[in-house]
Amino acid sequence: MASITYIDILKKLKQLKDPDSSRDIISLGLVSEIVIIDGKVFFSISVPPERAEELELLRQTAEKMVTEIDGVSSAVVTLTAERKPAVREKSSSSLLRSIDRKRPGLSLPRPIEGVKHIIAVASGKGGVGKSTIAINLALALKENGFAVGLLDADIYGPSLPWLTGLHRRPRSHNKKLEPLEWYGMKLISMGFLVDKEVPMLWRGPMVMTAITQMLRDVLWAPLDMLVIDMPPGTGDAHLTLAQQVPISGSVIVSTPQNLALVDARKGLEMFMKVGVPILGMIENMSYFIAPDTGKRYDIFGHGNVRLEAEKRKVAFLGELPLDPKVRATSDEGKPIILAVPDSVHAMQYRCIAQIIMKSL
Numbered sequence: 462m463a464s465i466t467y468i469d470i471l472k473k474l475k476q477l478k479d480p481d482s483s484r485d486i487i488s489l490g491l492v493s494e495i496v497i498i499d500g501k502v503f504f505s506i507s508v509p510p511e512r513a514e515e516l517e518l519l520r521q522t523a524e525k526m527v528t529e530i531d532g533v534s535s536a537v538v539t540l541t542a543e544r545k546p547a548v549r550e551k552s553s554s555s556l557l558r559s560i561d562r563k564r565p566g567l568s569l570p571r572p573i574e575g576v577k578h579i580i581a582v583a584s585g586k587g588g589v590g591k592s593t594i595a596i597n598l599a600l601a602l603k604e605n606g607f608a609v610g611l612l613d614a615d616i617y618g619p620s621l622p623w624l625t626g627l628h629r630r631p632r633s634h635n636k637k638l639e640p641l642e643w644y645g646m647k648l649i650s651m652g653f654l655v656d657k658e659v660p661m662l663w664r665g666p667m668v669m670t671a672i673t674q675m676l677r678d679v680l681w682a683p684l685d686m687l688v689i690d691m692p693p694g695t696g697d698a699h700l701t702l703a704q705q706v707p708i709s710g711s712v713i714v715s716t717p718q719n720l721a722l723v724d725a726r727k728g729l730e731m732f733m734k735v736g737v738p739i740l741g742m743i744e745n746m747s748y749f750i751a752p753d754t755g756k757r758y759d760i761f762g763h764g765n766v767r768l769e770a771e772k773r774k775v776a777f778l779g780e781l782p783l784d785p786k787v788r789a790t791s792d793e794g795k796p797i798i799l800a801v802p803d804s805v806h807a808m809q810y811r812c813i814a815q816i817i818m819k820s821l
């Protein structure tokens with residue numbers, strides 16, 4: 462079954478006109494809360510309460526139109542009474558509310574010229590190994606002959622300079638930045654553009670501008686895949702990315718303990734909410750094998766990410782053990798897949814890359 466995205470639904474609903482104004486319901490900002498789960502689509506159409514009855518036909522038509530999209534098994538559309546913004550702000554999930562509020566007025570995400578696929582690697586919490594996984598996965602995809610780029614979207618805490626040992630500034634060419642070349646990949650990070658010791662005290666809008674520039678004003682083309690190492694959390698940067706460019710799929714990284722999973726779940730929900738397909742979840746620091754005895758220790762627990770993936774009906778991509786070599790090779794600027802190509806980690810990354818290639 463073809464996997465549907467939020468954009469497919471928006472495109473379809475753009476053909477549906479509000480009977481009163483003859484403008485389409487997307488431009489009017491009436492559609493919100495689109496959720497796609499396993500081919501089932503749910504969304505709301507906001508209407509003034511006094512028009513609810515006469516707009517029942519509009520609701521049914523919207524449901525029928527979305528069900529016709531290839532890959533949609535069913536659609537459930539609800540009419541919701543228009544709410545005042547002040548009420549929305551007070552909602553417990555203000556970020557998701559703000560996605561909804563911003564969504565209708567937005568233009569559709571625009572591809573980056575010459576870039577075929579964008580893959581987001583995300584986690585709820587920092588420190589779970591997201592950047593380590595993003596760079597190793599990018600290298601594993603590159604090993605398959607693809608032209609791969611890696612964008613470090615963590616504006617406040619960029620990690621690419623440390624993971625690669627590169628501390629050069631990219632050159633500019635006709636007002637565009639040339640990404641740094643490293644083991645045949647193209648790289649950009651805020652860490653290459655600012656002094657490493659200067660703290661970043663940027664406000665939200667500046668972060669969004671910086672991310673937009675790293676997407677649009679960098680000479681990425683031609684690329685088969687652009688891997689984006691997302692900042693931790695589910696904040697403005699994620700929203701900017703999901704709204705600006707069509708993300709082919711996201712990979713959610715978590716360690717097995719509940720504290721990390723709670724936030725990973727939020728990341729997963731955010732991507733689902735904005736219609737970004739979930740490629741799957743990875744459990745990092747899944748277990749530890751003592752090098753002297755060969756005994757296995759489940760330091761942070763084990764298997765919870767797989768269970769979560771099953772519960773959410775998304776793919777489980779694999780588990781990576783805790784291994785001091787990963788930290789050591791990272792710190793030396795040589796990711797494990799390059800430093801120890803026959804390690805368990807390197808092999809796992811190659812398997813995960815295969816699954817992702819098939820999914821794309």
Ligand code: ADP
Nearest residue numbers: 587588589590591592593782783784787788791
């Ligand atoms: P995040 O991007 O989620 O903040 P990082 O990739 O920067 O996390 O990883 C945090 C630290 O954990 C780094 O020092 C990294 O080398 C280390 N690390 C990541 N994965 C593993 C692992 N499987 N085994 C041992 N150390 C790891």
